[in-house]
Ligand code: SF4
C-alpha cells in the first residue's frame with residue numbers, strides 16, 4: 001500500500017488564520033484511528049500566552065494509521081484537509 005499523505009491547509013485552519021482549531025475539532029472527533037493531534041506550535045515558548053490562537057494547529061501525526069474513510073475531508077467545514085494515496 002502506498003504512503004498516505006494528509007495535509008492541513010494552515011492558511012485556513014490554525015496559526016491564527018481563519019479557523020481556530022480549538023473551536024472546531026471535527027477532524028479529531030470523526031477520525032476513528034485518531035491520527036490528528038491538536039497542539040501548540042513547536043515555536044511555543046514558556047512565556048507565551050497559551051490562549052493566543054496564533055499558536056494552535058492540528059497535525060496529522062499518525063498518517064500510516066489512516067483507513068482512507070475520508071470522513072475528515074468530507075466533514076471539515078472549511079475544506080482544509082487534503083489526502084493523497
Ligand atoms: S480519512 Fe478517515 S482515517 Fe484517514 S485521517 Fe481522515 S478520518 Fe482519519
Ligand code: SF4
Nearest residue numbers: 013024025026027076
Ligand atoms: S475539521 Fe477542518 S476546520 Fe475543523 S479543526 Fe479540523 S482541519 Fe480545522
